Amino acid sequence: MSFAWPRRVWEFYRDGFRSMRLGKKLWLLVAIKLFVLFVVIKWLFFPDLLKTRFHNDRERGAFVLDQLTHTKE
Amino acid sequence: MHIDPSLVEWSRAQFALTALYHWLFVPLTLGLTFIVAIMETIYVKTGNEWWKKTTRFWMGLLAINFAIGLATGIIMEFEFGTNWSNYSWIVGDIFGAPLAIEGLMAFFMESTFFAVMFFGWDKVSKRMHLLSTWLVAIGSNLSALWILVANGWMQHPVGMRFNPDTARNEMVDFWAVLFNPNAYSKFLHTISGGYVLASLFVISISAWYLLRKRNIQFAKRSIMVAASFGLIVSLFNVTTGDDSARHVAQDQPMKLAAMEGLYQGKSGAEIVTFGILNPSKKVGDKQEPFLVKVAIPDGLSLLSYHRVDAYVPGIRELVYGSKEHGIPSVAEKMKRGKEAVAALTAYKAAKKAGDTAKMEAAKKRFEANSTYLGYGYLKTPLQAVPSVPITFYAFHTMVGLGTWFVLLFIVILYFTMTNTLERHRKWLWAALFSLPLGYVAQESGWITAEVGRQPWAIQDMLPVGMATSNIVTSPVMITFWLFAILFTALLIAEVKIMTTQIKLGPVELKEDSHV
Structure with missing residues (x-):
């Protein structure tokens, strides 16, 4: 099995990143932003309510139907 | 279901904040990818290295905008799951397919062709590189298509059936959802608005170079491309706006009435080109709706229904009904x-x-x-009536600025073609200051579309209050301010990095370096 093609792809990206000037600053900014978004904000403040509160779609559907029909849980 | 009204307002404010900030980044990417693709095509056709340098400079600014804007839209998906879980569940089956396609398309296009576009100048053939640039342009615009299909469905839900067993709207006709007339007119109007903004961006920065008497040839070349592109797409934007407004007239007549401040319906309705609303006007009272207005007779009937004598219902008829015109209250x-x-x-x-x-x-x-x-x-x-002042002023701001941009592109293109642009410094200043106006027009368009359809999260089917999750208000308030700080920091970073690059200018870019 030849690894020539994957190696060329790897080298393409590696050389591309190495030769960046402004790009390095941008990637750093992107990394910080993604960390803040996914690790801090998503984890602390944005749970998927229906996924965390209920076990399956049947329960989720029943809950939403209760909400739509003004029936308290 | 009882939900604290302040929770609904904070959830709305948070979504509006994230959507408005997200939209500061997206339209420039949508348009600038096409402008750099056109510039690179000229380079490949002519073999002139100046065009390569010009392309790479604008591509660099595109990279900054892309990197800063990247993933700002994902926050809205977080909000769907937490603040809007009822809505998210109810639309899940409809949104699943378009958003999954959008995600896959964005991932593959961005990780492959974007990389070739930025890293591949000396690694792949000229034609392969050009193909990658065009595919990035087409791909990012197709990404927008799926998002706007989802948004169009909320404005005019089609191709689905509500299943009471699952409490979900289930898709019964994918093609009806995809070819929803509301969605495609909105898509074309939105992307062409992005092209207008990108043209303004290139013209504005180039005008700055001309005012500073530097990079003259580069600036003129860039303006020639951007003004030609801008004129074509701004005219297209006018036609798609007309199409979009006709769909609003058919599917969301209350929004149209709010856009025009039309309280009393009439045949041969006039269109208001400029107006100041009477702030004490209430639905159903006898007060005049405007303090001042300039209007074109029959204009609204003509534009909405393509007939000068067509009847356009006003807010009053839409709220209280009209037997004569078959409008239920x-x-x-x-x-x-x-x-x-x-x-x-x-x-x-x-x-x-x-x-x-x-x-x-x-x-x-x-x-x-x-x-x-x-x-x-x-x-x-009266809860079925959106905010008339916000909808009216946002709509008229968008239309007024759109008209100004058409004029600006015509004048700038004429001066460029007659090689007299440098002498007309007032027009260069006008071009420079039109860039922020481009962003104002973009945001005004979305405010018109989204505020104008209130109280609905899904038109006629689900009001915003029922779409909201019953959660504690304080985390929504905290994250509102967190996002406000985060996005403002990102915006400052974008402006700072961009202005540094613009001040360096294209001459400073080394041929052998990537962005």
């Missing part, structure tokens, strides 16, 4: 909506009791009234 719709809600309740009870005959009867009753389901949750008919 909101009170009647509320009655039907409450029937739909009662039928859902009966269906649920019959299902629990295992009574299939009653389930079937309740389902039939629900289906007969389901078109008005959302009205069943309104407390008063």
Whole structure:
């Protein structure tokens, strides 16, 4: 099995990143932003309510139907 | 379901904040990818290295905008799951397919062709590189298509059926969702608006170089491309705007009435080109709706229905109904909506009791009234009226600025073609200051579209208050301010990095370096 093609792809990206000037600053900014978004904000403040509160779609559907029909849980 | 009204308002404010900030980044990417693709095509056709340098400079600014804007839209998906879980569940089946396609497309296009576009200048052939640049342009715009298909569906839900067993809208016709007239007119209007903004971006920065008497040839070349592109797409933007407004007239007449401050419906309705609304005007009273206005007779009828004598309903008729014109009142719709809600309740009870005959009867009753389901949750008919001042002023700001941009592109293109642009410094200043106006127009368009369709999260089907999750308000308030700080920091970073690059200018870019 030849690894020539994957190696060329790897080298393409590696050389591309190495030769960046402004790009390095941008990637750093992107990394910080993604960390803040996914690790801090998503984890602390944005749970998927229906996924965390209920076990399956049947329960989720029943809950939403209760909400739509003004029936308290 | 009782939900604290302040929770609904904070959830709305948070979503509006994230959407408005997200939209500061997206339209420039949509348009600038095409402008750099055109510039690179000229480079490949002519072999002139100046065009390569010009392309790479604008590509560098595109990279900055792309990197800063990247993933700002994902926050809205977080909000769907937490703040809007009812809505998210109800639309899940419809949004799943378009958003999954969008995600896959964005991932593959961005990780492959974007990389070739930025890293591949000396690694792949000229034609392969050009192909990658065009594919990035087409791919990012197709990404927008799927998002706008989802948004178009909320404005005009089609191709689905509400299933009371799952409490979801289930897709029954994918093609009806994809070719929803509301969605494609919105898509074309939105992307062409992005092209206009990108043209303004290139012209504005180039005008700055000309005012500073530097990079003259580069600036003129860039303006020639951007003004030609800008003129074509701004005219296209006008036609798509007209198409979009006609769909609004058919599918969301209340939004159209709010856009025009039309309280009293009439045949041969005029279109207001400029106006100041009377702030004390109420629906159904005898006060004049405008303090001052300039209007074109029959204009609204003509633009909305392509007939000068067409009847355009006003807010009053849409709220209180009009037998003469066959318009049901909101009170009647509320009655039907409450029937739909009662039928859902009966269906649920019959299902629990295992009574299939009653389930079937309740389902039939629900289906007969389901078109008005959302009205069943309104407390008063006037809740069906969106904010007229916000919708009216946002719409007129967008249209006024759009008209100005057409004029600007014509004048700038003429001066460029006659090689007299440098002498017309006032026009260069006008071009420079038109860039922030481009962003104002973009945001005004979305404010018109989204505020104008209130109170609906899904038109006629689900009001915003029912779409909200019943959660504690304080985390929503905290994250609102967190996002405000985060996005403002990102915006400052974008402006700072961009202005540094612009000040360096294209001459400073080394041929052998990547962005």
